[in-house]
Amino acid sequence: MNTAYEYLIGVDGGGTKTHIRIERPDGSHVADGSSGPSALMHGAGKAWDAIVAALDSAFQSAGISRPPLQAIAAGCGLSGVNNPLWAAQFTEQNPGFGALAIGTDAFTTLLGAHLGQAGVVVAIGTGSVGEVLRSDGSRSEVGGWGFITGDEASGGWIGLRAANHVERVLDGRAAGGPLASAIVRFCGGGETCSAGENRERVLAWANSANQSLFAQLAPLVVAHAGQDEAALAILRKAGHEIAQIASALDPSQQLPIALCGGLAGPLHAYLPEPLKSRAITPRANAATGALLLLRQQLEAESVGETR
Amino acid sequence: MNTAYEYLIGVDGGGTKTHIRIERPDGSHVADGSSGPSALMHGAGKAWDAIVAALDSAFQSAGISRPPLQAIAAGCGLSGVNNPLWAAQFTEQNPGFGALAIGTDAFTTLLGAHLGQAGVVVAIGTGSVGEVLRSDGSRSEVGGWGFITGDEASGGWIGLRAANHVERVLDGRAAGGPLASAIVRFCGGGETCSAGENRERVLAWANSANQSLFAQLAPLVVAHAGQDEAALAILRKAGHEIAQIASALDPSQQLPIALCGGLAGPLHAYLPEPLKSRAITPRANAATGALLLLRQQLEAESVGETR
Structure with a gap:
């Protein structure tokens, strides 16, 4: 299914930096890269600029010349995706990636932490939020109310x-x-x-x-x-x-x-x-979680197409 | 000493309203008035506008035509006076009052609450602050650190x-x-x-x-x-x-x-x-405290002049 794309990338986009992981469709690791913030509160254009900058730096560090964006499928976990307007603007301004999957950074953190299996994460940085993925696929969020009333322990x-x-x-x-x-x-x-x-x-x-x-x-x-x-x-x-x-x-x-x-x-x-x-340490980071999100979406689309 | 002025006024100027009390130099009550906010954070000009508006409304309610400002001495307890720049701007823009004494609204609240005697006040409104006047004349403040880190109980x-x-x-x-x-x-x-x-x-x-x-x-x-x-x-x-x-x-x-x-x-x-x-209720309000502040200053000036 994934062979339609030469590379799959996972993006962990936050308010201070963007981390990107590049894999081949077979799951083999190619390179990692990073750049400045890509939280959507600063605008969809800036988020895409940061993502492409991190992508270029990752390919450069691996000594590979970057293929056209059309050959790349991107999974993005971004701060601000829960704002529907910002999410729509981000999707509209896709600079040419062949496929796009997006989710909140909290969800890609959750997917990465338990490699897509059921589990709980509590993310504690400048702010804080907890999220659960149950074995029936349902999700809930606790906390994440923000500064100044909530974000306990952050x-x-x-x-x-x-x-x-x-x-x-x-x-x-x-x-x-x-x-x-x-x-x-x-x-x-x-x-x-x-x-x-x-x-x-x-x-x-x-x-x-x-x-x-x-x-x-x-x-x-x-x-x-x-x-x-x-x-x-x-x-x-x-x-x-x-x-x-x-x-x-x-x-x-x-x-x-x-x-x-x-x-x-x-x-x-x-x-x-x-x-x-x-409490355990996460099994993988949010960029790997974003890759899981992308693979799940490509799989679902592929199933849909062959029906 | 106070006979140099026809009227003495006490101003309690906060972030939501201004309250003014007018007395004759002998301490007899003439009238009260009120108007919008005169906290210095909104600018000295706006504070003076609110004070003069409250003054006019007080004289009007008493059926007395207001004398020229030169015949009036004003004691002002104002939110924001602890900012030296704001206090200087307020003094410079005096629209013509014959005499002027200024202090923080916390201090005039303290003076009013114990009629100028030693005592403690804790003021609890939108914010909170405590102040003590000791019998030796020394003062201290506790709290008053503001929203969002302090102002406990406010x-x-x-x-x-x-x-x-x-x-x-x-x-x-x-x-x-x-x-x-x-x-x-x-x-x-x-x-x-x-x-x-x-x-x-x-x-x-x-x-x-x-x-x-x-x-x-x-x-x-x-x-x-x-x-x-x-x-x-x-x-x-x-x-x-x-x-x-x-x-x-x-x-x-x-x-x-x-x-x-x-x-x-x-x-x-x-x-x-x-x-x-x-805990007791205050013996008088901050406008009366501002009048006490004014009388203390006029007394001190009078002693200075006769030396």
Whole structure:
């Protein structure tokens, strides 16, 4: 079926970068490439530019001259595909790929994590979201409500709590430790500044920070959890939130569960049992998940054609 | 000393309205007036327009023709005065008042609440902030870090937690009650919508809401605290946060403490003891506090002149 295309590619397109995996129709790996962001919130044209740039860089690294796009089938897992308008614009602006399959990056992450089998993923990066694929093919999402009300355990969520902690310390409402000192320095204050100056700098930082900036505090919280009670409490609460998301996705606790995203590794130690023992690392990444999505669609089309 | 001016006015200028109180130099009350917002974040010119509008409306209601501004001394407690640039612009654009004293609205609230005597206030409205005036004249502020990291117990803070609660209920992470139903209806969903539609409407509302909109959820939380555990838990946590702010402002717990702002009344029942017994209602409002600020400044100038 797939022999109609010379290459199949899987695209993992997020808000900070695009990762692409190229395979031959028989599943053999050809090359990987990456480029800038291709989240659809920045426009379909920019997303396609990033995808083609990653594709060119991947072929170049493999020493293969890129065939015409018509000879390539693309599976794309993209941030923003759940917005129907953006998804339609992306499809319309296809620069010439021979076939196109699209899904959310959450779904391709799920497909990759369990290689298309039933399972649960909780993705924890700047934001957070959980998704389940059941053995009957049905899917559900839990979390993913976004910054500022939701995205529990994410970098943005951890950063908000870390900022609130340092505010309490500067006010005399909480005891200060190494985490508070590190955050004050991060915001431009520190030991050489007066208490009033530290207060002003943290206030200015907190009042102008966005989700990505708050997420930059998460590594400080992780780094100090061994010596700072407030840091430890934030990470334990994050672990508890992940467990609640996982329970809502699979109340029976029978499905395999994978933690994905940049904070999955650092937060594993803070998961409550039995989730800590059960949680696995993903079997493959979202670019491989996007290839699975593509192969499923090509298979379905092929079945349809031969009927 | 004050006889240099025909009238003294106190201005309480916030983000939603301006309240003004007019007195004769001997302290006798002449009239009150109000108008739109005069918080300095919207510009000094708009603040002066609102103040003069409130002044005109107050004189009109008293049936007195307004004298030239030169015959009036103004004390202004304004949101945004802690920004030095905004404060300077406001002073420069004085439309002709004979004398001018300015302070933050938090400080004039404090002066009004204890009639210029030592004491603590915690102001809880859309945002929150605590301030203490000690008997030695020193002052400190606790809280007031703003939306989204701080402002504990405020309308914005309560609304964020209420929105998070309804997200958990729609996900199956928490049990739903009358509060969650009320919030779903507030966001445009309800019993006649599918679960998916309710989810979409709450998501759209939460992702576009700002501090003022989140604060609109606070009355729903207050209204349901008798029949909804989640609502009760949010308000009890708010009461605990107010107690922490009060303790940091006055660790000895000897000073009188007044709760101010639109949520002070509704939250009183949820304060932990001994704060619930100790907390008093303010002796006067922030416009009277602004008049005290003005009289203190005129007194100090008068002493300076006669030296």
